[in-house]
Amino acid sequence: AAGVIQSPRHLIKEKRETATLKCYPIPRHDTVYWYQQGPGQDPQFLISFYEKMQSDKGSIPDRFSAQQFSDYHSELNMSSLELGDSALYFCASSLDPRGATNEKLFFGSGTQLSVL
Amino acid sequence: AQKVTQAQTEISVVEKEDVTLDCVYETRDTTYYLFWYKQPPSGELVFLIRRNSFDEQNEISGRYSWNFQKSTSSFNFTITASQVVDSAVYFCALSEANSGYSTLTFGKGTMLLVSP
Numbered sequence: 001a002a003g004v005i006q007s008p009r010h011l012i013k014e015k016r017e018t019a020t021l022k023c024y025p026i027p028r029h030d031t032v033y034w035y036q037q038g039p040g041q042d043p044q045f046l047i048s049f050y051e052k053m054q055s056d057k058g059s060i061p062d063r064f065s066a067q068q069f070s071d072y073h074s075e076l077n078m079s080s081l082e083l084g085d086s087a088l089y090f091c092a093s094s095l096d097p098r099g100a101t102n103e104k105l106f107f108g109s110g111t112q113l114s115v116l
Numbered sequence: 117a118q119k120v121t122q123a124q125t126e127i128s129v130v131e132k133e134d135v136t137l138d139c140v141y142e143t144r145d146t147t148y149y150l151f152w153y154k155q156p157p158s159g160e161l162v163f164l165i166r167r168n169s170f171d172e173q174n175e176i177s178g179r180y181s182w183n184f185q186k187s188t189s190s191f192n193f194t195i196t197a198s199q200v201v202d203s204a205v206y207f208c209a210l211s212e213a214n215s216g217y218s219t220l221t222f223g224k225g226t227m228l229l230v231s232p
Contacts, residue, residue, distance in 0.1 A: 033219065042207060042222035043161070056218045088159055097218050100149040100166070100211030105220070107153075107161040 002027055004093050004108035012114045013081050021076040021111045025093030031055065032074040033099060034066060035090040037110075043090055049074055050097040081115045088112050119143065120210050122223035129198050129230055137193045137226045139208030145169075149217060150184065150191045151209040155225070161207070167191060198230045 005024040013019050025032050031050045035043040036059075045058035049068035060066075063081075068074045072093075078085060092099065092107045099105050121140045129135045141150065152164040165175065167184050175182045179196045195202055205227045209220040 031218075035220075042224050043220075045219045045221075048218060056215070058219065090161060098216055100151075100217035100220065104163050104166065105151065106163055109160040112159065 004091055004106055006089075006091050006108035006111050008111060009109065010112045010114075012116065014116055015081055015083065017081050017115075018077065018079045019081060019113060021078070021089050021091075021113070023074045023076070023091030023093075023108060025072050025074070025091075026106065029093035029095055030072055031094045031097050031099060032068055032072070033092045033094075034060075034074070034076050035092070035107075037088040037090065038084075039087070041087075046076070048097070048099075055097045078113075083115050086113060086115045119221045120208055120223035122206075122208055122226045124226045125224070126227040126229065129228070131200060131230055131232050132197050133230075134194060134196050135198050135228065135230075137195075137206050137208075137228065139191045139193065139223060141189050141191065141208070141210045143189075143210060143212050145213040147213045149211040151207075151211070151220065152182065152191075152193050153207045153209065153222075154204045155207060156204040164193075164206075195228075198228075200230050200232055203228055203230045 033048040034046040037043040046060040048056040052068045066076045088110045090110045148169045150167045154162040181194045183192045205225045207225045208223045
């Protein structure tokens with residue numbers, strides 16, 4: 001079965017650069033979620049989209065923005081990168097915005113962002 | 117206040133030992149969902165189980181079992197006859213009605229090291 005696809009798998013950037021992470025949800029899923037996991041930390045919710053509209057917002061910095069496109073894939077854009085942005089970024093998708101009500105809530109394999 | 121507490125930061129066992137990972141949660145909602153995820157060294161988040169707050173039945177899946185007790189707000193995870201491949205960080209997570217079940221709040225994780 002198709003899973004949540006994230007690209008790239010790894011990304012290395014310099015301070016003050018920009019980065020774009022992509023997430024392709026499971027087919028027919030209309031909701032995507034972004035989480036950030038710092039080194040040795042638990043995943044923290046950033047933002048979610050349902051039917052191409054922002055549905056929920058967590059601890060996402062103003063330097064970050066995201067959107068969901070007509071094909072339901074989502075992109076997380078990060079500007080003016082800082083060393084502290086180095087983290088594993090996960091995307092998850094679900095059939096509707098009540099993600100936890102899905103029998104299983106799957107995450108992508110994550111994008112490891114390293115800011116040097 | 118932390119909503120999901122995994123008091124054990126790290127546990128080390130020898131192969132074939134049984135091990136229990138503790139999870140205590142806090143919520144004012146009467147309806148909520150609890151999850152366990154496994155994060156092996158490769159980094160991906162692997163879904164293990166989802167439990168609805170109305171379903172207190174314990175569950176067993178192979179060597180894995182879960183003990184959900186609302187009276188103590190705990191959702192503990194036991195691995196029987198542990199194997200080296202069980203070495204990973206295990207996260208307990210909560211999703212609540214007041215968030216529309218849209219996001220997960222993770223515990224800090226328990227790192228399990230299984231040695232041969």
